[in-house]
Amino acid sequence: MNGLLLTDGYKTGHHQQYPKGTEEVYSNWTPRSNKYAPEGCNKVVSFGQQYVIQWLHDFFEENFFSKPKNVVCKEIKEELSMYLGTDYDVSHYEQLHDLQYLPIKVKSLPEGVEVPIRIPMLTVVNTHKDLYWVTNFLETILSTMLWQPMTSASIALCYKRIFKKWALKTDKENLGFIDFQGHDFSMRGMGGLQSALSSGMGHASIFLGSDTLPVISGLRKYYDAEGFVVGSVNATEHSVMCAGTKDDEIGTFKNLMKTYPTGILSVVSDTWDLWKVLSEYLPQLKEEVLARDGKLVIRPDSGDPVDIICGEALEVGGKTPKDIGVVEMLWNLFGGTINEQGYKVLDPHIGAIYGDSITTTRAENICQRLHDKGFASTNVVLGIGSFTYQYNTRDTFGFAMKATSVVVNGERREIFKDPITDDGVKKSAKGLVKVEIQNSEYVLIDQVSPEEENEGELKVIYQNGNFVNRVNLPIIREKLNSCVTQELLETI
Structure with missing residues (x-):
């Protein structure tokens, strides 16, 4: 399947809808609520980011960048022209193909840690001014793939807490x-x-x-x-x-x-x-x-x-x-x-x-x-x-990826959403974000400067087609197990 189909239909026009002169779109992935999570699941396990980003990278390599530009862009032009009932312009897709990599920087909290509700776990920002639209073009596929490994890992950890609590009491x-x-x-x-x-x-x-x-x-x-x-x-x-x-x-x-x-x-x-x-x-x-x-x-x-x-x-x-x-x-x-x-x-x-x-x-x-x-x-x-x-959805932990900062004509704009008709769950952070550890807990600081955004616990894992700071399974398991064991030994 053409990699350019990995999104919602309404994303196909968003490159035309941002303010003229937009150069950067910065978004974060955050669990907003545990309202629908099983009892006792008060935090979210950071897991799946490396899998999802590598899958996405491989898919675009195999189904977009490695194919002739005239073939993949002609295909998407024909499909979207029929889909939208117009003569769809694919010049922005042709520009992406010429680049030959996804122009994004992805930062993530470490995999194998627990994260409180409303703390950003991932940020994505474009690295090429002309391709500002790529950030939220990828929102849909990232959302599709990220919520389930994190949700299942979080619920599995709830089970493990139960088993360990009772094993410490009885065996x-x-x-x-x-x-x-x-x-x-x-x-x-x-x-x-x-x-x-x-x-x-x-x-x-x-x-x-x-x-x-x-x-x-x-x-x-x-x-x-x-x-x-x-x-x-x-x-x-x-x-x-x-x-x-x-x-x-x-x-x-x-x-x-x-x-x-x-x-x-x-x-x-x-x-x-x-x-x-x-x-x-x-x-x-x-x-x-x-x-x-x-x-x-x-x-x-x-x-x-x-x-x-x-x-x-x-x-x-x-x-x-x-x-x-x-x-x-x-x-x-x-x-x-x-x-x-x-x-x-x-x-x-x-x-x-x-x-x-x-x-x-x-x-x-x-x-x-x-x-x-x-x-x-x-x-x-x-x-x-x-x-x-399988009895879960993206809403089990209220996951969402939302833009909180844009740059237009060289000027940064701190943006946010806060619907008056909502109960507060959908209220987003504002501007660039930084996550710190304070008193052994992850804490969000928003509206930070670009210099401050480069600091903190969110670390680059992917940039312009290259992976960095890879993590392996034993490290993830060790972090999660040591956390649960120590926590229960302190309370029993």
Whole structure:
């Protein structure tokens, strides 16, 4: 696709609409509100900028600059002339093609840090006076691609906070498990491959468990990931269980354990009757499970996750399987150990995972209920799917890229928006911006001078077709993990 189509239709006339003599347009990308974010998501993770800018650079290289000018500009002239019902002038596009690079400077906060609401995370400004229109021409594609990796990473970090909080209370000797306790199950429910990739990379900036395989390639390409990136285990689906027939479900379990005599094996267990699997089949398979060199993981896949995992009874010792719940039933059958903090940890040969309709609220309730019944929160893995990651929009954190400064005939104009009919969310910064760290927190200072704008925490990552200050995946993960761990250790 012609790179010049990567924008909103109304952008095609904006180069004619700026004041005569416009030389510079300066815009920033900012999360404006967490009104629609999950409870507890009070900040935004800085992640995805390097991916998005490299993708954009590569796309223009392959689909605009590397193609003959007469071909790409003739194509866009024909399309936009029909689209707008006029004889569309493409001379400004021809000038961009002659330049052979995107004339922009992009500055970003470091990836792998948390940013308060209303703090600019990215700025874009044109570097060629005649091509002032390029800044906000790119607003649409930048907005399209930036909001999701940041949103998914931010929500994933909320999950990790939940898991770490409860692990510190119930199983602090097993904190390494937390990296795998939130597992990405979202790919099939996302809005296309690019959505799955950008969201999945956001998840993988926080967790090491993922079934979204494109993440591996994406993180290697855009974040120089080497060696182990994300991992998963051998696991069944309902077609496997159904193919083995309902009458011989126990036989399917036996065959699976023979097929995988070692390692972690996850078996979906509610194809027909979860409680029958737990109360009849597993007792018959107990010796085989305990003799196996690995962990058999029971996976319920329907119902209320909190009640299924923890039981409907609030205390240990319920009368029915529904009262008892999966974790307590596994404990009653296979036992385990009592850790130093006094919480029950299942025998290492058995475990549980739940991956349907999980939310941060349900994750919190599951950990709370397990704690209240005397079980470590680390007895269960939660699959985080599209019910979490696709139920978001650009408005989840109110992301927007807005121009706040222009230069017209050599004179800088500080501009801003502040709609009288709005509740204040849409009010933008004014003029050039600078972000500083004050008392360990990011703070916005707007209406600064060009000299001051060159200072602060926003650093150049791309300028005139060249990348600088690249960051890799291990650095991002280290920053985010150390932040959460230290924060929780200070509060618990």
